[in-house]
Amino acid sequence: MCWFSIAKYLMWAFNFVLWLGGLAVLGIGIYLVAGDGSQYVQLGDINFYAASGSIFIIAGCSAFILGFIGCKGAKNESTGMLGLYFICLLVLLILQAGLGIWALCNFDSVNDAVTSGIEEQALDETATSFINMEQTMQCCGKSKGCQDWVDAEQDKPYGCECDSGQGNCVKISSLSCSSSFDLETDEYKFIYNDTCTEAMTELVNDNMKLIAGIGLGIGLFEIFGMIVACCMYQAIKEHKGYA
Known part of the structure; x- marks a missing residue:
């Protein structure tokens, strides 16, 4: 009985943190997609950078849904909901690992992609997008x-x-x-x-490091959540077995 109560409290605590983490990830995703300088990343044709922001938004929204499923499964003592919760966390973990590998493979090409994209821009007094980028990114x-x-x-x-x-x-x-x-x-x-190629490359590299660090942290957190879900699953089975 004591083990069952501990597992339930752990499940609730984890999902509360998951909700908070989801809010933070959602905010970071919005920043990557709409923050200062992000609208100019398209000039450098950094497709995986924009994709990373979108995936962070999806991951943040998913955290809210998963938190609800996990709490509901613990409250109702439903092994089925906990099984679904485990599978969803596993799928998210695999997707994030794939994104990390993809970003790592593209990391060395950032400078080339930025240089190529910016060199294609025409420079004259009517080039408002480029001029605005210079002012925003101070280049x-x-x-x-x-x-x-x-x-x-x-x-x-x-x-x-x-x-x-x-x-x-x-x-x-x-x-x-x-x-x-x-x-x-x-x-x-x-x-x-500073040149705009330098400024853009620095922006993307800094934010990709942020993405990598947060992605690693979220991945470890999700693994912990999967362990907690397994413990809760086993505790429910034992609890019902003794009932």
Whole structure:
């Protein structure tokens, strides 16, 4: 009887944490899909990055449903619901492992994919998506900085302007490209020095490391949940056997 009560409390506690974890994973998924800079990942054609965010959203929503199934199974002492709960956790674990392997296989190609995608963008004063990306991600040009705007035969490095004091904000006069621009105002006195290829690659790499770390943590947590479900399953069988 004591073992049965402990197993039930463990099941409830685990599923409460599962609900909280699901909320956190859902939030991370939304951030990856809609957070600052994420809308520009499409310029780098990083398909697996966008897929990761969508899968995190699905996993977060699934956690709420699984938490309900687990608690309901423990409350009703239903071995059938606990069996379904175990199978769902196992399927999620396999899917996450597959995503992790897929992301790992694509990790080394991030820089190439970003470079290829960004180099395809046309640079002129009407390139609003690229200019907005420069301001959001605090970068300038494609892979050669302000020189890319010179190569595009533009009279200004559109979108590269910044305020003095920011980390990678430098005087345009200190850069070799400055003599090629028609700078009649102080608007472009300071511009971002980092290239957008560098900024985008750093964003994706940092978030992929976040995804990998959280995925590993969730995987270990799900394994623990499967163990708890097995213990609860066995405890119900023993409890009913002695009833």
